[in-house]
């Protein structure tokens with residue numbers, strides 16, 4: 001994953017295809033996703049408008065890079081994923097498309113979950129992608145192998161919300177920006193966890209927090 005993405009938007013799709021080595025069928029599905037995002041963006045503000053011409057890097061690749069941070073070969077069972085505050089589906093929808101794993105997307109804003117249902121159905125992901133229009137705090141007694149979030153809340157808040165749903169060996173993959181060190185310091189005051197900070201492929205200031213064994217301090 002060493003090649004940096006190109007600046008011109010028209011080169012980004014080819015870069016994405018070469019970097020992640022995805023099938024033509026997947027690229028065509030992502031084209032449909034990009035078209036729906038553009039169409040809906042005109043009515044609802046789903047993503048930052050300036051990111052739209054850069055959808056292959058800023059949204060698809062940003063989501064995809066998480067898949068390279070979890071062990072998939074030889075896993076005892078197919079992992080389950082929870083994406084907190086999915087918005088327009090990043091990173092959870094892209095993970096659901098690429099893996100076929102069971103992915104639960106949660107967002108409290110109705111127009112966003114209507115968009116998510118529309119994309120899910122257009123991409124034929126009804127069997128593995130579940131969309132929930134509710135606050136993540138009220139999911140009930142469910143457990144997930146992986147928990148993801150991007151641009152949703154500070155780290156300590158994400159741990160607060162997600163910790164009840166984390167399976168014993170849960171890996172958390174949280175896309176973070178420049179404030180990550182402060183967020184880690186705050187989270188360390190309230191939670192015990194192991195973590196690595198991984199540079200983002202798509203954003204020179206972005207970091208991915210990969211965390212394990214997250215538990216509340218008593």
Ligand SMILES: C[S@@+](CC[C@H](N)C(=O)[O-])C[C@H]1O[C@@H](n2cnc3c(N)ncnc32)[C@H](O)[C@@H]1O
Pocket residue numbers: 047084085086087088089090091106107108109112134135136137149150151152
């Ligand atoms: C800034 S958006 C980011 C969306 C997406 N993850 C992305 O990066 O494009 C944050 C989203 O989190 C959702 N959200 C915030 N708090 C939430 C909560 N407690 N439960 C469910 N969704 C929440 C908001 O509705 C919003 O759509």
